[in-house]
Amino acid sequence: MKLKVTATAALLACATGVHAQSSVTLYGATDSGLLYQSTSAASFAPNAHNTGxxxxxxxxxxxxxxxxxxxxEDIGGGYKVNFKLQGAYNSGTGRLGLASTTGATALFNQQTTVGISGPFGAFDAGRQYAPMSYALYDTDVRGAQYFxxxxxxxxxxxxxxxxxxTNTNAxxxxxxxxxxxxxxxxxxxxxSVALEYAPGGVAGQPQGNTRQSAVLEYSNYGLNLAAVYYNGHESSPADIAVPTGKNDNRFYYLGAMYTFHDFSVSTSYGIGKNPANANHADYEMVSAGLGYRFTPAFRVTSGFYYLKDRNNSANHSDEFAVGAEYSLSKRTLTYVQVGYVNNxxxxxxxxxxxxxxxxxxxxxxAMIGIRHSF
Structure with a gap:
């Protein structure tokens, strides 16, 4: 009898342990390369000089x-509580990445979230990637890369x-x-759908510095579709300093990517504007991409990206990029990239x-580099 009681207690302890399982993981990546660029500028100003x-x-x-x-942490019943702290750094200098505020840096400048997931889906709170960024990634053969x-x-x-x-308040x-x-x-x-609301926390101004977005995605049978609506208030640092609830950030996007065996094709159309002053900012964006995976370790991707100022047809831009990636191992990737833009x-x-x-x-x-994940 004593043996049976002890065994039962052990089983109950194990069952309790299953529901209370938790883990913490350290992760990241280092991505470094050598870059050649035929022109440069000291800033992103539209009248910046060519510095060579x-x-x-x-x-x-x-x-x-x-x-x-x-x-x-598994809290039972199919529900989990999670957190994520993630920050960018410069592999050449060790410097931390940008924060939202001009001139400031943050240790975890990409994600600082706590959330819960379960049969209902997932809910996360804190600084994080806007849902629209995943939609861009999912509908671009080039995978929304930095090149x-x-x-x-x-x-x-x-x-x-x-x-x-100089900040992340685009x-x-x-x-x-x-x-x-x-x-x-x-x-x-x-x-699936993703819904976002970021309260501004401005006293006496409910709309001040707020963000709202909705993303509808479909992913099945090799087809990815995405529709994005993003709306923001006080997007510039000057407006954030004295928020009035001005609606000055609007973005619409439709994108699609289809993969059949090893061949991928993508296309998208987007409009970005300042609703409070559309005569100042109203732009159109079109993309197309092609990619082919020659082996499980080697693939080539290409993309064409067109921008147009809808207020001034003289301002437009065409960009083409192609890249080859080869996986040396599960965690290490080498790459070569070449791009051309005509502004x-x-x-x-x-x-x-x-x-x-x-x-x-x-x-x-042109850039050649290596990326290692851990």
């Missing part, structure tokens, strides 16, 4: 170098709208959002994220 050719050690040919910690992709085209749209590149859409509350639904026959008027669409080009002229860039 650039030969440089560059962080982030595929994506930024980053590190983080994440944890999950010549839908991401750099979207950044080019923001630069044309006046983004100085005037059109968002890559990250502070104080964000994001719900992601389960997939239903391949369809007209005051346009200054970049080829490489964070690397200014001379506006109103053509630029060629």
């Amino acid at each position: 050719k650039v030969y440089a050690f560059k962080d982030g040919g595929i994506y930024s170098s980053f590190w983080g910690m994440k944890g999950v 010549g992709s839908i991401l750099t085209a979207w950044v080019g749209m923001n630069q044309a709208a006046g983004w100085p590149g 005037p059109i859409g968002a890559l990250y959002d502070d104080n964000a509350l994001v719900y992601r639904s389960p997939k239903f026959y391949g369809a 007209k008027g005051t346009m200054n669409q970049t080829i490489v994220y964070g690397q200014p080009v001379a506006p109103g002229t053509s630029t060629t860039a």
Whole structure:
């Protein structure tokens, strides 16, 4: 009898342990390469001068170098509580990445979330990637990489709208959002929805510095579809300092990617504008991409990205990029990238994220690098 009681107690302890299982993981990646660019500029200003050719050690040919910690606790009934702390760093200098505020840095500048997931889907609170960033990734053959992709085209749209590149408060859409509350639904026959609201916390001004977005996605049978609506208030640092609830950030996006065996094709259309002053910022973005995986370890991707100022047809930009990636192992990837952009008027669409080009002229860039994940 004593043996049976002891065994039962042990089983109950094990069952309790299953529901209380938790883990913490350290993870990240280092991405470094050598970059050549035929033009450069000291800033993203539309009248910046061409400072000449650039030969440089560059962080982030595929994506930024980053590190983080994440944890999950199983609380039973199919529910889990989780957290994630993630920050970018420059692999060449060890410097931390940008924060939302100009001139400031943050240890975890990409994600600082706590949340819960279960049969209902997932809910996360804190600084995090805006849901629209996943939609861009899922509908671009180039995977929204830091070199010549839908991401750099979207950044080019923001630069044309006046983004100085010194903070993460972009005037059109968002890559990250502070104080964000994001719900992601389960997939239903391949369809899912993500809803975001970021309260501004401005006394006496409910709309001040707020963000709202909705993303509808479908993923099944090799087809990815995405529709994005993003709306923001007080997107510039000057407006944030004195928030009035001005609606000055609007982004619409439709994208699709289809993969059949080893061949992939993508296309998208987006509009970004300042609803409070559409005569100042109203842009159109079109993309197309092709890719082929020759072996499980080797693939080639290409993309074309077009930007147009809908207020001034003289301002437009065409960009083409191609890249080859080879996996040396499960965690280590080598790559070669080549890109060309032809900026007209005051346009200054970049080829490489964070690397200014001379506006109103053509630029060629090439990069070779290695990315290791841990």
